Amino acid sequence: MQEELRIAVALIIREDGDTLLVRKRCMPMFMQAGGTIRDGEAPKAALARRLHEELGLSIPLSRMAPFGCFEAESVESPDHLIIAYVFVIRLQGETIAPTAEIDEAVWAPIGDAPALPLAPLTRNYILTLFWQMQFGEDPPNPRTEPAAARTLSVQRYA
Numbered sequence: 001m002q003e004e005l006r007i008a009v010a011l012i013i014r015e016d017g018d019t020l021l022v023r024k025r026c027m028p029m030f031m032q033a034g035g036t037i038r039d040g041e042a043p044k045a046a047l048a049r050r051l052h053e054e055l056g057l058s059i060p061l062s063r064m065a066p067f068g069c070f071e072a073e074s075v076e077s078p079d080h081l082i083i084a085y086v087f088v089i090r091l092q093g094e095t096i097a098p099t100a101e102i103d104e105a106v107w108a109p110i111g112d113a114p115a116l117p118l119a120p121l122t123r124n125y126i127l128t129l130f131w132q133m134q135f136g137e138d139p140p141n142p143r144t145e146p147a148a149a150r151t152l153s154v155q156r157y158a
Helices: 043-055 120-135
Strands: 003-013 019-024 033-036 065-073 080-090 102-108 155-157
Touching (some): 003 043, 033 043, 043 102, 065 120, 080 120
Parallel strands (some): 003 080
Antiparallel strands (some): 003 019, 102 155
C-alpha cells in the first residue's frame, strides 16, 4: 500500500490566460506551484505558505477558488500517492519572483504546455480539466495527434 502525501497546489493564471508551471529544484518535470500540507494545516493555508516560499506571492485565501481534489503518482517519491487539493488563482497585477526552491518557471499558453515535460498530476488531471473547461472537449493527444509545426510559446524566468 502506498503512503499518502497531501499537497495543495495552484493553477495560476495571468490576465492573458497563460498558466504558470514550475520546475522545482532538482526535478525533471514541470508542475503547479505549491507543496506539502503540514499536520493540522488547512489546504489553503498550506498553499499560501508555499506560494510565498516558492514565488514570493502573497495571495489572500479568499482569492483561492477550489478547482478539485485529485490522486496521482508522486514524481518526487514513487512509493507515495499524492492527494492534491487544487485551487485556481487569477493574478491581478501581482508579479512572481521565483526563489531558490524553483529551478525554472514558465508562463505557457494552455495549448503549448503539453510540449513541456509535465508531472502526471499536471498532465493527466489539472491541465486536462482546465482545457476541457475552456474548450468543451478533450485536449489533443500529442502521442496520437501530431501537432502542426510551431515554436513553443513560453516566457521563462531565470
